[in-house]
Amino acid sequence: MDDFSPGQRWVSDAEPELGLGLITALDARTLSLDFPACGESRTYARRDPPLSRVLFAVGDQALSAEGWALQVESVEFLDGLACYLGSREDGSEAVLPETQLDHRIRLNRPADRLFGGRYDRNGWFELRYQTHRLRHRLMRSPLRGLTGGRTSLIPHQLYIAREVSRRYAPRVLLADEVGLGKTIEAGMILHQQLLTGRASRVLILLPESLQHQWLVEMLRRFNLRFSLFDEERCQAIDADGETANPFHAEQLILTRIDFLSQSPERLEQAQAAGWDLLVVDEAHHLRWSPEGASAEYRCVEQLAARTLGLLLLTATPEQLGKASHFAHLRLLDPDRFHDLDGFLAEESAYAPIAHCLHSLLENRPLSPADRTLLAGTLGEGDNQALLARVLEPPAEAGSAEAPQLQARRELMDHLMDRHGTGRVLFRNSRRAIRGFPQRRLSLYPLDNPAALLDEAANPASANPRLDTRIDWLIEQLRWLYPHRVLLITAQADTTERLAESLRRRIGLQAALFHEGMSLLERDRAAAFFADPEGGCRLLICSEIGSEGRNFQFAHHLILFDLPLNPGLLEQRIGRLDRIGQRKDIQIHLPYPQASPQHWLARFYHEGLNAFEQSSPASQLVFDELREDLLLALDVGEGLDELIERARQRHAQLSEELRRGRDPLLEYNSCRPHLAEGLLQQAKAEQQPIQLVNYLEHLFDGFDIDSTPLSAQSFLLRPGQRTPEGLFPGLTEDGLACTSDRACALANEQLAYLSWEHPLLESAMEAICGSGFGNSSLCSLEKCGLKPGTPMIECIFLLQASAERHLQVSRYLPPTPLRLLLDPQGRSLGRQITPELIREKRKSINREQARQLIKTCTPLLQPLLDSAEQALLQQTPKLIEQARQQAEQTLGAEIDRLIALQQSNPNVRQTEIDHFRQELEQVLKAIENAEVHLDALRLLVAV
Structure with missing residues (x-):
């Protein structure tokens, strides 16, 4: 390699699109280049960097950074730098140091190679052209980054991910009901932002119990390798001394929210590190009121204020009250949601606007009251023009489709953006999403020993000697064999007592999952339960097992006790009742007769229908009747009347919710005609035959051996001429792959080679960015x-x-x-x-x-x-x-x-x-x- 000097001009063989580089620094081992044309910098090893020296010869034309051209007549060198002498277009003599060359210069190297007798195989030339054409198609796709993960193509998820990811620095609340795939939606958005370069640094904040699940999901589904940060990791980075801020050590970081909220030093470092996207899961745990906020909320608020993009994930955005819901919106858009009283007043005035929106949505004529309301609500000039178009009588029957429907949709968009929660909230309900299985409840009344008559609504433990639920459980597991069963109970010590009793009495080895276990132990237990071949049949979870974990491969759920909160009950059922569940959910509920658990089960089932149907009204009714319910559970009287009140109130609130927020919110969260269009486009863009053909050409071009494993899978092994390190994941041991989505979803041990897999992305970049x-x-x-x-x-x-x-x-x-x-x-x-x-x-x-x-x-x-x-x-x-x-x-x-x-x-x-x-x-x-x-x-x- 040539001698290097500061000020010399070089181009990157791997990234020619960067333009002309300028050496800015060098030492014994490395050299640094700035690429002013694109504002990028790169550091290379000094030995054999992928760079080519830019030197012009006599007779060449060189372009200056000021825009004038020089016909080179001679070249002089001083301290390793070239200086070109010649004449400009007007005939005047000029001198052009190489430091002042145009940054956008590109070299015509293909012709130079061919003139010099250097050429490649025809298959390589054709692979290069094929790759350019494919990259052009892929980069232009509005779905780029959204369809390449190991996920099913589900319309509402595609819609949300597309709507959010197309925005500059998206700041949204993902609040789909339990089981609709918020984590997948967030992963799709992250993957798209990272793949397209709109983001490069991401910080994810989570409860401790979800850290490893997110690590695995991001890697398994989207090939995103996050680093888990805690105090030990930060101290290790500090000790290395490579960076003053440990959060600069990695681009994709995942950590506990309480780790930052309890450490002012680490929080300050995290803020100073700079992020393109901040993701917060289980955001309903963040507490705020006009009088004060929790440490976790303040932590997120400080990070959100210094981060362009923000994703908040929660399944219960309003169940903790309007103030809590406003607190989430306030994090997302403090300009739009700046005053709680104003927000509450706007919410109370929402019903008439919702009526107008419903008329617009269903293409019904607007009443005089609707017209007056819209004219007053949408005072901006663009809206007045749209409203006038909506009110125009069609020239003939059926002619209103094109301009009037478009005007109606634009009016709805503007209403949502400027006067409702706008574009910051996405919440799909099960009622609006097809494909969910039925929930089927089986009740098992049991004898009630005297020792259980005073049992609390949330039992602290189960006594194996007295509790008849143990005998019932043993018999039930025999009936359910060989199905896998998830059992959830309130307390950690109950899980251990149950496991010990089952082991001792019938020799059943159950997996445990509770807060007393380490994260690694919990992950191993979940993996043991998920293993279809060598795994266990029964997983016993404490309440923490009902948040965030997904077990839709099972369809039998045993509720060993009931939580005193319908939201927690829904979280429990939601572990199985999720997108991707293929069978009806069988819910098994044993209860001692004439006990608080019996009465609570009746209240949930007869008053709220909480077992067999998911409804946001259930939590609202529970909050209203909580004190009366606690009294009824305590004395065992007045339950029938309370259940009837709950049933009526539940029906009333459900209807109010349907008439109030739902039309706008559901329209904003998933517009069916657009979502279906995205689904069809996603299917069309997969082009499996073209993908297989391209893979064959790619493997042939880089000497990669492909051995079929089945009709849909194959094993890749590098050959002697395969460049080392070019294909992520490809080792000497080989890489088992499939290019079929259904096969990848059914076989997690296979890598899913989609158009967006790192192996293809890396290969395409190497082909297009080199000679x-x-x-x-x-x-x-x-x-x-x-x-x-x-x-x-x-x-x-x-x-x-x-x-x-x-x-x-x-x-x-x-x-x-x-x-x-x-x-x-x-x-x-x-x-x-x-x-x-x-x-x-x-x-x-x-x-x-x-x-x-x-x-x-x-x-x-x-x-x-x-x-x-x-x-x-x-x-x-x-x-x-x-x-x-x-x-x-x-x-x-x-x-x-x-x-x-x-x-x-x-x-x-x-x-x-x-x-x-x-x-x-x-x-x-x-x-x-x-x-x-x-x-x-x-x-x-x-």
């Missing part, structure tokens, strides 16, 4: 041309350089453009297609290749110039399309914020200015997009 296959040659039989006719096949890339956070590739991804020219400059690309070349091409030996290159070299440069000029005629249209898309996307967000500012003066002007500046920078990058030659193949007809 792999960028020059080649071949002969072509029976192509319709005179034998001996040479042709050049040029693959150009239209590409924009910009700072990564601008995400210009959303609008203009690297675009491959193919041209095939004969010696007269005629375009033959439509006649001689890539498929035809693949079918008719023949290899040329080295001596023939040398003679062909020597003969054709005088023709190549003029043809390349002609090809580039022809391409320049195509690029304005592509650039204009990208410009329009950027203006539409970012302009809509600017308009939304301006309109929102009119109804909420606390919206920051700086946020509006941020989007205006971003739009300006994106448009500038698109306008400066350049075409460069990416690959070149010389062909000769035979």
Whole structure:
């Protein structure tokens, strides 16, 4: 490798899109480069870095950073730096130091390689072009990052993930009911943000009991490797001395919320570390009131204030009261939700607006009262125009579909954004989502020994000598054999007594899961229960087992006792009753007759229907009747009357909820026609046949051996020519894979090779970012041309350089453009297609290749110039399309914020200015997009 000096210009072989690099620092082992064209920096090992020196020769044209061009007449070197002397376009003499070269310069290396007699296999050239075309399609997809995980394609999850991930710095509350897949939705959003470069640093805050579950889920489903941080890990990083802030050591970090809330030093370090996204699970544990807040809430508030993106996950956003719900919204958008009293007043006035929304949603005529309300509520000019369009009488029957329906939808969007909880809350209910199994309750009244007559509503333990539930449990497990069974009870010591009694009496080895166990022990117990072959039949959980853990592979649930809270009961049932459950949930409830557990079971079942149906009204009714219920459980009287009151109140509140928040909230959380469209698009974009074909070409190009394991799976092993470290997860032992989603979901031991798997992403980046296959040659039989006719096949890339956070590739991804020219400059690309070349091409030996290159070299440069000029005629249209898309996307967000500012003066002007500046920078990058030659193949007809 050449000697290095600060100020020299180099390009990255692996990332040519970075533009021209400038050496800024070097020591004995490393060197650092800045890439001003895109605002990036890189550090490389000094020995054999993937870099190429940029030097111009006499006769070349060099472009300065100021925009003028120099015809190089001589080159001088001083302290390792090149200085170019020559003349400018106006004929004046000039000097151009290499430090002042244009940062966006790209080198025409494919032609240099081919002119120099260096070329690759034709299969590599074709794989390179195929990869560029695939990457262009994948990067343009609105679903990029959302469909490549090991997840089922479920409409409401796709809808939420798409709606959230398309936003700049999303800040939302994911509040789907238990079992609808909030963790998966969050994972899809994270994966999309990381894959597209909109985020690179993520911090996840969790209760201790969920840490390892999230680690496993993020890795198993989305190939995201989070690092678990605690005090011990931070101290180890501090001791290494590599960084002053331990949170700078990793990009993806997961930790306990109480670890930060109880350590001011670590919280300060976490804040200073800077994050693109903050994720908080079980957010209903955060406590806030106008008078004060919990340490956990203050911790999240401080981090959220310094983080652009925020995801809060909770299944119970309103069950802890309006103030608690407001506290969550306040974390997400302190401008929109800045005053509790104002929020409560707005909530109380919601019913008439909901009625209007329902009419808009169902395309019903608006009543005079609805019109008056909308005119007063939506005072902004854009809404008045939309309202006028909605009120226009259709020209003829059935003609209202297009403009009026669009206007109705836009009005609903504006209402949600500016006057309701807007775009910050997503809450799907089971009632609106299809595909859930039935819940079936089986009650088992048991004899009530005298020792149990005074049992509390939440029993502290079970006495194996007296409690008839033990005998019932033993018999029931025999009846349920060989099904796996989840048993949940309130207290940890109950789990151990039950396990010991079962082991001693029938020799059953049950797995335990309770708060007295370490996280590793709990994870092992859950894995033991989940193992379909060598696992156990029974998992006994304490109450913590009903939060966050998913066991939908089982469908039998034993409630050994009942919690004094219908929300906790729903959490218990929700461990089995989830998206992905394929069988009806069998709920088994034993209870001693004439006991508080008996009476509580009646209240839940007869008053709230809480066992067989999930309803947000249950918690509200329970809160209202709590004191009366406690009295009834204590004295055993008045229960029938209380159950009837609960039943009536439950029906009333359910109807109020249906008429009140549900229409707007469900519309905002999953618009069925859009969700179904996303599902169909996701299925279409999988293109399994194309994926399999590409994998075959990829494996062949990199000497990877693929051995079938079954009809849908295969084993990959690296060959002798496979580059080391290029394919994540591929080791000498091999990697068992499948490219079929259903097979991956059914076999977790197989890697799921989707279009977004790191192995494919890494391979595609390596191919497109290096010289792999960028020059080649071949002969072509029976192509319709005179034998001996040479042709050049040029693959150009239209590409924009910009700072990564601008995400210009959303609008203009690297675009491959193919041209095939004969010696007269005629375009033959439509006649001689890539498929035809693949079918008719023949290899040329080295001596023939040398003679062909020597003969054709005088023709190549003029043809390349002609090809580039022809391409320049195509690029304005592509650039204009990208410009329009950027203006539409970012302009809509600017308009939304301006309109929102009119109804909420606390919206920051700086946020509006941020989007205006971003739009300006994106448009500038698109306008400066350049075409460069990416690959070149010389062909000769035979």
